[in-house]
Amino acid sequence: MFVPFALPRRLIVSAIVLATAALPSLVAAQTAADHVALRDRDHPAMNAPSALHHYEEAIKLEPTSYDALWKAAREAVDAGEYAPPSERDADYTLAEQYARRRVAANPCAAGGHFHLARALGRKALSLGKRDQVKYAGDVRTQALEALKLNPKHPGALHVMGMWNYNVMKLNGMARFMAKTFLGGKVFDSANWNDAQRYMEESVAVDPARLVHHLDLARVYAARGDNAKATEQYELVIRGPRTEYNDKHYQAEAEIELRGLR
16 A cells, blocks of 8 residues: 555554544543553553553543653653654653652652653763763662662662663763763672573563563673573564564564574
């Protein structure tokens, strides 16, 4: 079928939402909790942009809704991860805003700090080196706060594993420049053992998530343990898709596994 032009994702999502507005279940949604419950029932993990819209509608009704805020932050990151740069940056900015509001609503919950760490980590990838160093410190602070509140939080364990991995993947000169001239002295705490330990714990606590196995495979591969890396890559490739970006994770696992052989 010939398509003369491509509509932006948000316009498509809005059109879908408007087209379904007459459904009785959606008309009945009068509160933030109603919106969240309806969206959860429809398995939002497999359609992040649509889920994000509905959680944002819930936030409009109740700006401090704890469930709506963290779920909106989660879906915004998922929606942005493989989106075009302009949409990606907007999604990550939204995710950071919602996560900060969630932390403010309940600073004693590990989930808020995790979602803020995750949003900041993704946003940092599109920034300049100086801002990346600043964000790296904030990511670590938020992830460690989440682990202080819940030592077995799989997402926070994952963030800390990849924080150590990403710092250690920098060459020696890059780390020196970051520490000496950009104020990144916190980089001194990074090491390969922690990268592996945190990622292994993340997989142990939440083995169903493909992304945990994918990033553990990357840690093993970086450390030269190809046998363990292969095992994790194969788990990703064979695993059932339960989240919005799992198809991308599986495609990356296939490419990276071929690179080991």
